[in-house]
Amino acid sequence: MSVKQISVFLENKSGRLAAVARLLASRGINIRALSIADTSDFGILRLIVDRPEEAYRALKEEGFTVSLTDVLAVAVPDRPGGLAPALEALSEANLNIEYLYAFVARHADQALVLLKVDDRERAVKVLEEAGFKVPSPEEIYSL
Amino acid sequence: MWNPKAECLPREELEELKLERLKNTVRHVYENVPFYRRKMDEAGVKPEDIRSLEDIRHLPFTTKEDLRENYPFGLFAVPLKDVVRIHASSGTTGKPTVVGYTREDIEVWSEVMARTLGMVSASSEDVVQIAYGYGLFTGGLGVHYGAEKIGCTVIPTSGGNTKRQIMLMRDFGTTILCCTPSYACYLVEVMAELGVSPRELKLRAGLFGAEPWSEGMRREIESNLGIEALDIYGLSEIIGPGVAAECLCKEGLHIWEDHFLPEVINPATGEPLPPGEEGELVFTTLTKRGFPVIRYRTRDISFLLPEPCACGRTHVRMGRVKGRTDDMLIIRGVNVFPSQIEEVLLSLGYTEPHYLLVVDRERRLDVLEVWVEVSESIFRDEVRGLEELEEKIRREIEAVLGIAVKVRLVEPKTIQRSEGKAKRIIDRRDLR
Numbered sequence: 001m002s003v004k005q006i007s008v009f010l011e012n013k014s015g016r017l018a019a020v021a022r023l024l025a026s027r028g029i030n031i032r033a034l035s036i037a038d039t040s041d042f043g044i045l046r047l048i049v050d051r052p053e054e055a056y057r058a059l060k061e062e063g064f065t066v067s068l069t070d071v072l073a074v075a076v077p078d079r080p081g082g083l084a085p086a087l088e089a090l091s092e093a094n095l096n097i098e099y100l101y102a103f104v105a106r107h108a109d110q111a112l113v114l115l116k117v118d119d120r121e122r123a124v125k126v127l128e129e130a131g132f133k134v135p136s137p138e139e140i141y142s143l
Numbered sequence: 144m145w146n147p148k149a150e151c152l153p154r155e156e157l158e159e160l161k162l163e164r165l166k167n168t169v170r171h172v173y174e175n176v177p178f179y180r181r182k183m184d185e186a187g188v189k190p191e192d193i194r195s196l197e198d199i200r201h202l203p204f205t206t207k208e209d210l211r212e213n214y215p216f217g218l219f220a221v222p223l224k225d226v227v228r229i230h231a232s233s234g235t236t237g238k239p240t241v242v243g244y245t246r247e248d249i250e251v252w253s254e255v256m257a258r259t260l261g262m263v264s265a266s267s268e269d270v271v272q273i274a275y276g277y278g279l280f281t282g283g284l285g286v287h288y289g290a291e292k293i294g295c296t297v298i299p300t301s302g303g304n305t306k307r308q309i310m311l312m313r314d315f316g317t318t319i320l321c322c323t324p325s326y327a328c329y330l331v332e333v334m335a336e337l338g339v340s341p342r343e344l345k346l347r348a349g350l351f352g353a354e355p356w357s358e359g360m361r362r363e364i365e366s367n368l369g370i371e372a373l374d375i376y377g378l379s380e381i382i383g384p385g386v387a388a389e390c391l392c393k394e395g396l397h398i399w400e401d402h403f404l405p406e407v408i409n410p411a412t413g414e415p416l417p418p419g420e421e422g423e424l425v426f427t428t429l430t431k432r433g434f435p436v437i438r439y440r441t442r443d444i445s446f447l448l449p450e451p452c453a454c455g456r457t458h459v460r461m462g463r464v465k466g467r468t469d470d471m472l473i474i475r476g477v478n479v480f481p482s483q484i485e486e487v488l489l490s491l492g493y494t495e496p497h498y499l500l501v502v503d504r505e506r507r508l509d510v511l512e513v514w515v516e517v518s519e520s521i522f523r524d525e526v527r528g529l530e531e532l533e534e535k536i537r538r539e540i541e542a543v544l545g546i547a548v549k550v551r552l553v554e555p556k557t558i559q560r561s562e563g564k565a566k567r568i569i570d571r572r573d574l575r
Contacts, residue, residue, distance in 0.1 A: 007524040009517045011554050037526045042517075042552050044526060063556050065517045069524045098525055116524070 002070035002120060003137045004052035008045040009065040012038060020045060023062055029055045032143055033114060035101035046101070048114060050141045071114050072123055073140050075133040078104055078111045086113065089130035095123050105143060112140070145261030145293065146254070149401055150456045157457060160401055162196050164429035169193050169202065172435050175220040178213055179437060199404070199427065200415055204438045210240040210380065219243050219434055226433050231279045232379050232478060239279070242379050245433040249288060255385035255399045256289020259375055262388050263319060263348035267294035270315055270345070274308055274322035275353065275476065277301040281383025282353055282476060286321045289385060295319070302326070302476075305333045313343050320349040323476040324356035324364065324372075328507035331367045341368050350375050352384060353476035354509075355464055357573070361393075374463060380439050381426045387461055395448045395460030402430045405461065406438070407447055410468040418449040423468050424461065442468045470568060472502060474509045477546050481567035484513055487539045493521055499558045503571040511548045513540060516555050 010016045017036070024031060024047075033048040049055045052068060059066040076082040083102070090097065098116040105112055112135070117123045124134050144150055152160070170190040172179040182203040183189070192198060209218070216223060227246050231239035244252065257265075265271065271290040275282030283301055290297045298315055300308055302322070308330060311317070320327065327349055334341070346368055352375035364372045376396050377384035386403050387396035398405050403426050407416045410423040424441045428434075444467065448460040472479040481500055488496035497516040502509060515536060523529050529552060537550040559566055 005524075007522075009522055009529075009552075009554060011552075011557070016554070039526060039530065042529065044524060044529070046524070060519075063554075065519055065522045065555055067519060067522055067524060 003048065003073045003114065003140050004056075005069045005071045005114065005116075006045075006047040006049060006052055006055050006059065007067045007069050008047070008059060010036075010043045010045050012041055012043055017045065020047075020059065020064070023058060024049065024055055027054065027058050029058070032140065033101065033103045033112070035099075037099065046099075048140060052141070069116065070120060071116050072120050072127075073135050073137075074113050074115065074127050075105075075108075075110045075135055076113055078109045082111060083113065085130065086127060086132050089126050089132075090115075090117065090123060093122065093126040095119060095126065112143070144264075144456075145258045150258060150261075150397075150458065152401065152457055154457055157400060158196065161404055161429060164401070165196065165199065165404060165427065166190070166193050168427065168429055168431075168435050169437065171432070172220055172437060176218055176435075178209065178218055196404075199406070199438065202427075202437050204413065204425065204440050205436050206440050207240060207380070207442075211238055214238045215241045216243065218436075221245055221433050228284075230281045230284075230379050230383065232281075240380065242281075243433040244431075248382075248431050248433050251402055251430050252285060252382050252385060253288040253292040255382065255402055256285055257292045258289075258399060259350065259385050259388040260286075260289050260293055260295070260319070262373055262390050263350070263371055265290065265293050265295055265319055265348075267296075269293075269295045269318045270298065271295040271319045271321065272298045272300055272308070272312055272315075272317040274300050274302055274320065274326060275384070280476075281377070281379040285377065285383035285385055286350070290319075290321075305330060306337065309334055309337060309339055312346065313339060316345040318345050318347050320346055320370075322349075322351065323353050324351040324360050324374075325354060325475065325504065325507060325509055327351055327364050327368075327372070328360060331364065332507050344368075346370050349373070350388070352376055354473040355466075359573075376461070376464065378441060378443075380436060380441075381428060382431065386426070390452065390454040390456060392453050394452070395462055397452070397456050397458040397460050400458045402428065404429055405447060405459065407445065408440075410440075410442075410444075418447045418459075421446045421462075421465065424464075442471065444468060472500065472511075472568060472570065474502060474511050475546055477544060479511065479544055479546075483543050484540060484567075487536065487543055488515065491521075491536065491539065493518070497555070497558050498567070499569060500567055501569045501571065504573075509572065511544075511546065512551055513537075513548055514551050514553045514558060516558055517552050518555060 030050045035046045037044045096118045100115040102113040173190045186203050188201045225245050226243040228244040231241045273286050277283030348371045361372050373389040375388045377386040387398040389396045406425040407422040416422045424443045424445050443464045445461045445464050499514040501512040533550050
């Protein structure tokens, strides 16, 4: 149930993010979600797109340092207190979250949280047992 | 002048002395160092073939690679029991180049350093602060022994701890400062910050070396500190500091020819060049017993000035070192080869590393930044992972070089690719 996330190494200088966005645009690839983790010198851009393999190849050909990373998506209710129980379930199961970011889905009253955890398979089980829906990769790409 | 008789020896006598000493040295290495014997046999030269100073050109060159291949003591010409001191400089492949001194060699070293300090008439009245590094590096101890031989009051501060350097300089009444020129500039800046005026100091002269510097830097140091600033030259393979030094005329550095025989060659062909022409400096030691070297290729680019000097010294002068025939950098007095960085990256499992050394002078101090392109093989999806990588590369490089560096991870293709030899260095320091 892993979602393919594109991770791109970017230096902290102007125009780098735009270059990625422009490249994906030119290939008709749609960005579903993104986040940036940064330090003073560099950043890691993380993207969920509709066609990850294609985006990966395009970025690689263009000379970016890029990798495909398996992340986990979980749907939580889009209301106060929607996220907390999901995180608590993971915490109680001693699962570490490396990072996460979220976006609100357009049509349903739910938010989608993307997580990088140390043990993905167990996390899926824990979340499902706690009553959360773990959407399939296809559902995420086609949102 | 420390030793007027030797320093002003008439040229004719000097040439005779050089020839006699060259013959002795060649016989000494032929009899005691298998490496030299083999090389000379291969070249078909016997010690008795050296009949004039010109005959030196029949002898094979010695290179840094030869020193490395004979690590650690292969080129020593005396048994280790006769060696009283060992120095070493950082090597390009983890192995340092090692040199050894007999008691007599230390005496020679002290003598040539005393002459060097004599350029500013150092005497027992002087307080000499030595801010060159002490330890395996020859800088600190080399100057130290020369200053003690004269009878100066020596303050062996070694490098670093700038505030304390300034405090001691003021409180102990230092009259002569010995350090790298860039460190002298840095001292000036920190003094200004601390509100210490040069007028509070008794400083009157400085001997600066171990890295290239410019006339502009000299003027700055001299006017800011109100001192005479002289350039000194040396390298551990020959003896350390004390191979050559400027006199107060400041028109080239006198090479102590009765101990070191200089040549300038075309680095491409190895052919000796006539005086005045620029090329690679080559030295043969004439009096060393423990670690004599024959025609050592320094990779330093300079030229010889045979004209008599107004100071009265008869020893030939060399121009300021203009650069290198290889890609060695000198950063805060430390020799740095790009290949050392490459070795570190390879040892960390980074295949085909793309890297660049960016050297700059910030606040008067040389700073080395190492740019490393993040390829897919070392890319991690987590900031922590990349920061750890950065930190690891930094620590490993610092362990090899012995100086602080900053590591910067950059995107692929940031570093310019070129046909043939990759450009590994950007030197932003203004050294001319």
